[in-house]
Amino acid sequence: MDANFRLKNQLMSSYSQDPGLGIGLAYFVGRDRYEEHIKRLLHEDDISTCVGFAALAKASTRFSRGLRYTGVGGLSCARSEMLMPTGVVNTEKGERYGNMDYCFASGLRVFTFIVALLVSYDIACQWFINLFTRMETVWPAHLKPSFPLNATNTSPAVGKFHEPAHKQEDHEEYSFNLIPGVGYTDGEGPERIWAGHNAVANATKPMGPGTRIDTLDDHFGFWNYQKYISFGKMLRTKYIKALAERNRQMEAHKGWSDRLPPELVSKWDKLCKAWEAAPFPKTEVENPYKIDNEFLGEEEVLKELELEDEERRTRSGEVSRNAVSVPSFIKLGLELEDTMRETRVLAKKSSPRGGQRQETELTAQRRALTEKLEVYERLRGVYMPGLLQLLVDLGEDVDGVSSNTLDPEEVKLWLPSDIPAARREEVCVVGLVEVEDKLRTAQLNDCIHNLRHTLRVKSHMVLFKNKNIVGQRPGLRSRAIIDRVFERAKNIANRYRVLREAKKRLVGSGAWEEILQELKNSDVHSYRDQERLPVNSGRRGTNEDTWEPEENPRPEREERNDGDGIDLWTEVRDIQRGAGHRVDRVATGETRRGNSWIWTSGLGISLQDGADDENEVCRAEWCRSRARAQRAKEEVMLLKEEMKRTGLYLEWKEKWWKERVGVRSAERDAPLCEGLDAYAYKKAEHERQLLHSFREEWSKSLSEGDLEEVLTWEEVSDEPGNDSEDESGEEGDEGSDYDEGNESEGTDGWDYDQMEE
Template identity: 45%
Template sequence: KWNGSHFVKTTLKEIGLVLHLNHGSLRCPTPNACDERLRIVHTTGVHEVALSYCGCSREIPRDLQLLRRGLYPATQRKVRTCVTFALLKMLHLFSLMGKVSTYDMYRSIERLTNNSGIQMPRSRYRPTMRCLVQWRHLKALKRGGRGHDTTGAAGTSEGELAILCPSCPRPGVNLPDGWAVVPKEKQFLYAAHVCMDANFRLKNHLVSNFSADPGLWDGMAYMTLRSPYEDYVLSQADAQDISTCVGFQALAKATTQNTRGLRYTGVSGAMCGRSEMVLPNSIANLQKGERYANMDYVFASAIKSTPLLLVAISYDIVCQWFINVFQRMAAWPKELQPRAGLNLRPLIPKFHEPAHLETLHEQYSFNLAEGVGLSDGECPERVWGSHNALAGSTRTMGPGTRDDVLDDNFGHWNWLKYSSMGTYVYCISTALINNSFESWQRMCAEWDADGFPKSVANPFKIPESSTSETEAHKQLDLEEAAALKAAGRAPVHKTSATSFLVMGLDLEESRYLQNWETVRSIYMPGLLQIQTDAGLNPTAIWNSNPNPEDVQLWLPSEISHDQRRAACVEDLPDMELHLRTAQCGSSLEGLRQALRIKTRMIYFKNKNVRGQRDGTRSRSIIDRVHKRAIQYVQKYRAARQAKLSLEGPGSWEETYRELHNEDIRGFASGKPKKNPARRGIWEDGHAPPEPEVTEAMNEEEDESDPELDDPNERGLPPRKKRKKGTGETRKELSWIWQTLPQTLGADEDDNVLRAEWARSRARVRRASEEVTLLREEMRRVLKSLEVKALWWDNKQDVRDNEAAELREGISAYASDQANLQRALAAAFKELWKTPLAHVDKLLEGLETTQVTVDGPDDDGDDSNAEDEPDDINT
């Protein structure tokens, strides 16, 4: 508004504009004025507007008059705040796509109205939030078809608003006739893949309560129905969760014990292991940590009423959780009891599996389990990664609103997966593309057919044949006693030669020198002469090294080969060699175990620990494990150096190699990559280095189909090329994880070959299963979309008793949704045409593939076979 010198802001109300509702652009003959304090919140700001309700013969309820004008009232009675549909759509989409805080969005709307800081409009944040909460719920009800049912929102059953995975097998929907009687080797095609995990980021403070904030979605979508779930968890409050696997419990307790001020410490959930979609009623709040009771209820909700024969369950601690799961099932609620005869297959996700103990853990490996294809079981991590950004806003929400927001965001995640199923399967499908083996094949077949826990021989495990330090001590004691008896000689000292050497090895670590000098003079009588010839005075040695840890012990390995004959009693150097060999093996095993524990702890810390206090506490625990690993490294290096001095160079160095710092890394870690250094400049006084030719520039280009390799031709986003060093068949293991015994007989050789052959066989079978699974999932997706389209068609004429305009809207919406399902099916089918042809070729090739020990890996690329440490040169 011009005031004579400049424009000043004004309102539509001040310039005389009055909006007449229920009359289009016309005026109502008998208008009723609205509240003069009415404010309309729009995408352009908070506006003062004068409204007039219709009061003539065409009058309808006032809330309907506002809704038909695209205005959502914050209350049903004295309306003082309305939010436009345009703003609600924007707030809803921004909160889903960008996880943007609604409070920050509203503050931005206020600043659009007046950014001067004076004459700011009165806050309408709470009414706006109330409108958005209702908007989310109404959208979910509409998309779930509840508006087409006469019972409306009140008749919504548990999980009905969840978007179901179209690729999951559902009898009566997308499975063929006779699916339940297929041969056993084909049952994996009709198995469910369930992945479970917990998330400790999505905490909730003790803000408000369920009486004041009950929520609108309770049990309708992805969150469990609150009352039955909490009653069950409360009934299991005294149950003990015991772990005998990898030692991460100390870290878990240290970071979850402080629950003061928290209503929930996080959430647990179950997802489809193939499509990564969240399953209905499978997200539950954690009252205090990741307990079996919480995970049991989540799993039971995920598989309830399933008529399938096989369920593959992936969980990072399934080796512990699964032990007594059938005993705990007896306490599950009756409505969640699984079908009798259901076959469960426990698995550990690929990234988590190396951090566990090795004992019989091959039965939990995705790489070795039958019927899982190339699944990795890590889909919960990807789901949590997309939703961790909600932690900041949901932490201080009321309990009901928080659950509604989580339901809404998980629904959005599922819709993105649902609508992009064609692109997802397309990218995966285009990326795929005998002598003494009979007994090994039989061994692998028996392993695959055995149930859990497996009791048959493990074809993937090489039997341990290296000697431990304790066993070496016993063996040398027996040999020494037998030698003395055969020679008819008495022991020269009450401390045997073996005990003398063991004492020396212990001194390397403990540095306790009592009685050492006396016993050493018995078994190394010539040492004093050697020290004298070298001009060394034992007393001077002590005076020059006042610290016990700096005193040289003068073991046989610390003197030359020629001097050992004169200084040592018979066979003493050979005894030390035997002990040093055992010490090398035990040191490596201790180092591997320390690295397993450290890997697990670091993963737990990065995933769940936030804040300086908890971070420092967990870091101190990890540092203790790190110091233990350093001790094993020092022990191994000392033992290897002594063995080299005693035995000299030889083939044993292929087993016990020199341990460099870059070799000390976890099982799941690839070889460290050197980051490119900063290029110098002339100002530094040095000429810039010439750019190096990278290895990638010298590699030959892969032969491929240009139609498949150019995703932009199909309107898809560009795909990243697969990098080296990723996955089971491409990562470069440190040699410490591949160490074999020094001497192998014929049986040991066969064990090594058998284990590698079994793993090669498993890689080929997983690739073949992945191809078959993808083809079956393509068929199931198309069938599910067809069934969903027919479901919407049947919703068009379900409410014949309603007004004509309402019946028209109901029919139009149902027709639009049915057309959407058919459009998705047509797009997916067209997208999959070329990959399906390549799948047929790949299947034909796999049927004739001969499994060899050092053949190509599962993706058919053997160009970098020399980088594969798991392949044994036979």
Template identity: 30%
Template sequence: MLRHDRRGDGVSSTFCDTCGITVGVYHCKDCFVPGLSCQMCVVRTHAHSPMHRVEKWNDECFQNVTLKDLGLRMQLGHKIAFNNDFVLIDTLGIHPMAVDFCGCDRAQTHTQQLLRVGWFPVTTSDPRTAVTFGMLRQFHILSFELKVSSYEFYHSLVRLMDNTGLLKRKDRYEAFMRMAREFWHQGECAVLCPACPQPGRNLPHAWQLAPKGKRWLYGLFLAIDANFRLKRQIVSKDTVDPSLSCGWGYFVDETTYKTHLTNHGMEAQEKSTCASHNAVNMAESKSSKGLAATGLGTINCERYINMDFLFFSTLRHHSLEVLNVSYDIACQWHKNLWARMVTLPEDYQLDHPIKTVRFFVPKFHLPAHIAKCQTMFSFNWSHWVGLTDGEAPERRWSNINPVASSMKEMGPGCRWDTLDDHFGDWNWKKVVNLGASLLWKMKEAMQEKVAFHVAFEELDAAITKEHRVAWTAEVERWEDNPNDMCVPNPFEAKSIAITQAGACLKLVQLEAKELERGADVSLHPEVSPSVFIGLGLDLEEEQRHVARFMKGLGNHITDTQKGTLQCQRNTLHRKIESWRITQVLYMPIMHGTLSTSISPSSDLGIDNAEDLRLFLPSAIGNRPCHDRLRLYEWELRLAQAHDVLEELRQCLRIRSSLLTYKKDWVHGQGANTRAQNALEHVTGRQAACTARYHASWDALNVLAGELGKVGWQGGLQPLEPDDIRPLIDPAIIPGQGRRKLTWIWRMSGIDSGGDGTDEDGMRVEWCKVRACVMCWAEEVELLHEEMCRVLQFFWWQASWWDKQGHRCVEEDTGCLEGIRAYAAKQANIC
């Protein structure tokens, strides 16, 4: 590298490497294997490379010089009109140049002359600055891929020319930004989606006459969302910084939009009755001081008036009969949608009675909603949607959010055009990747279709024929009428789930009735027998928590970690000592055993808090104990076992999803580390559930013998390591034999008759697995249809481009050939 700062072979010969006559003192930093040349030769050889950077040897080192200073003039015509004060911006830097425009009587304008050599001028009137097409294209791609701002890019070019900052030149940043914005725009419109159904372009003949079982394939999926990171300060205004388009791309017509907001913007909006969704409940209270725009809404603002206008604007030119609409707050937003629609202009209104319109909540956002919404608005349990998740806008936001900070300071028109540009690039990348993405999705869908079919067969074989017929009729009736409140939802449990909290409530209510009858058996003024047993189970869980924390510290424990552990142990010790005082009242037989522990002089350091025995009724062996306490522990342990199994099933579902997501989408060390941490957290919860179930099962077996319980297990069984498997194991390849469905998936912890049977839970699980099988089957069918639509769309678009090339009538034969060549190039790409 240091050799590049010397003259190379010029040390032994001082003559020009080109002509061999004159002394060579100049060399080019950008030519391939540059030699030393004289002034005349370096100017002549750079007649077609005027953007190269040249240096001059001063007997000690090289110093920067410009080709303009050496006498290079760029002649754009044969009759000369001098312009000595011209600047050309290229990928190698910012170059002062001498440009000679053509001065003939029939010469084109200076703007045209610059454009014909591939230089984009800053103005149409006497331009003195231009940018090469190649540099603008390069910056365009960098702005998409690296989110480079025009300010950063321009000043990087300045440093390429002079990294010392000692040469003070006129700042042309604003001129550069204007040229880039104009060059990128060029009247661009929106990029259409080849996979979406578009009548007359990619739908089969007579698609409107398709039977009900096929009509859903020609439905439109719309995903709605808002992004409050895309704010804009009150900078400039529309008259000073207008957009270069008027809704040609991805924005609605602003005049109509603002008129609608002015006329109806003061109307009150109802609060959400489902989820505590801040974007809705705080829509009127969001801080907007100093902001011209608080965010951006897309059909891909959470105030209904904003979203209503965007939604109906999107559907103005669609004639499709099936619409599937997903929105984070669809459960609330859709309620009065058709009533609000009448406030819009007539040409924005939708003839909804003749269409099938369904509303969904995206899969990632659904858990934040109440249980009823999680079944009514779920993609998972709905027919004819495939594996749609409704989260497409979130993926687009992840692409656009990195430029949010730079757009915050833009004027309205510049911001509009920049967003249009980035959205167009995102759509274009999706379009060119459709072949690979659809193939990948099809392979996955076919594999999962087989896997879920096998799982459903195993589950289906575990139920009776009568149940199968009844449950099928019930779920099909709901699928035909999902919004009919009179039709029971098969995905909702009809009976009460057995939970530990529910069992505690039942026991407390029982004690309340005894108090009314004057039969209070409490021996403590504040702690009843059921509360006493419940507190014991809570202490038992805290002991397991402290033990897990200590185990996770490893061999090299820091002082901070030791302090945290000791604090947890001290707190737990105090809780246990307080509980034992109550224990002596309800279990006097334990007084002798616990006397040491409750003595003030006892040494708390003898045993760690997590190792102390609590001596609940199930752990005292044959010692006498009131049957009421055993019965209370029985009820709570039974509920605890069912509670734990539900949490264990959730952990297995989450872990399977994380493993699949990690395999398909996570790349790089940072992302893999975060994914691994999430997996370890879920695995820890799974291990805790297993330990809690073992404790419950052991206690139930002991108490069952003491209380004379027979056939109490219902669906409960000993939990073996092989039982802890997901319903669909992503590590098992379909076709490797039938996999046995473990017992934890054949029961759902539902008590329908007080006898521990699980028929209702079995029905819910059967309906869910059946829905998954249908979703994957529909996904295969939908992907096949989208593949056909993509091919058909590109054939249509290629034909359309061919026609465009022959529509124009241009006197300039060169321009006409260029138009037809461009159209042919686009047709070839299609």
């Protein structure tokens, strides 16, 4: 339900001079009863307290002077985006409750019974509060529905575009992303309907009242007809996208759930189900999506950073020269590898302007590193006796670190992973390769844990900054701390990449790569960050000098392995913009947001590291991930049901038109009756052809990306109730929403048919 304030009407002519041909017979409501209802509500106070929409605030200002109507309000189907019969009203003084109540009630009169009703309205959080009170006290008898309507079977919602503009305190119950059963419905269908009719605004504005209503009725009818004949292609296109999105969201959510403790997942799942089952308003149950204690203070984060810096500065790896074991030798080599990487970073940051302190720190670190390398070289001669001959064969330096002209951080360690696979047996003692492999794997898992922890700390610091930091000086201080936290995440990401490359050289490709995946720059983000999509080169704006292509178009963003390509997101929401360029973002928002594999793969997530007090942020994001998986699953089910019901309706409509043949008696006007019968046959044939084209469209092979499926008409037209997918998702814990045994031999490991059954 929504109003459009471009479809105005000036005070031209009158209903007595221009009464119209069929007011109340198509989309606009009947005039007499509607005007009588509005006259009784002239002093209604409708200004919203949740969000200051201009449509309400300007209801009685100069913007309505000289106008008979300031616009129209309409009721439409949120799924098909078709206007409802007798569901459009004229608005005299803005978007008042009296107008929209009449629009809502009149459109519902076409239904004989409704089991459950979801009402999407820009200000549903205000309009719905006293709806049932107004229904009893204000609505005329002919408007009251013939079926029960109450808070149990009726729910309010705010469209996905408008919902962020509202006050966000306890507003989750109005979000389409979190309401069960809606699929990918966004509640913004009326906006698209009005966008298609704004072009006639200037033409209808000076018309007489009757002519204007007849004209708009014709346009609304044509809009609905275009929707009607395009159901075949539209539903198939949506179905293709919904299948891929469902599989992606369910797989991502299952991966995340598998990383968390099962008892915690079960607890959170019960919270979600209790919240979804509660009637409006949901004040008696705990809100699983709300975050209260979401902050880490700056002092806590600073303390953690200082401890890390102190550990790096004071780390000493002086190894005992007696009885050093194989694991101790490899561990020393890996520690040296980390120390050399840190020294390179420190040397890169040092500059002539850095002062004596930086030079002293770098010199001290290089001296300690040189001493450790000398110890390592002596041990290497014991555990890698064939290395000297290999270095001679390769033409490498064999004099050792003491005589090396390179800085100590540039010396090659020659761990087993650095030796060609064909020469390892003759160079290394038995068991050396296996020990390095195990230690490398442990280091990789530690990197994932540390990266998760760091990103969670960064996410909490962002929340703290957004809510508590005001002013330039505190803002810069807070931003500097966030930068330090994220710099640590960059270093961990770089370390993970080096370790993974070393492991791959050591053991080659294998099943381990499915868990310890390649870490791209785009993977390094918290579960609070929006998924980052590639930035296109953009297009020129209307104020550019020429529309000719740029000589040097902006290159696409490339993945870099040095860490500089990792973006620091200082806001939870998506604030990334192209400087001087338009950014084209497709499929963004909460519905299609995805989490990086670092949250859905690998070992379990440690929630006892102090990064998330009481796990509130993790709980809220897990619940939202669950909601995304559920909405994606529902969308596939809804689309299949819509295809089935569209086919059944077309079959019924064809029969209905054939039953119209011969209704008129031929004795009165034979030529007229013959023409009416011909028209009925023509319409019946039209419905039959539509049904045939839709079935043919839906029976085509569905292929997009990794999808390979043939949706047969028999599958679409199954009897209602045969799809038990909805019931299966309501039993047990969250893991029941994902069928583990439904993996097939397909390209992406999913059996879509079984998942529907």
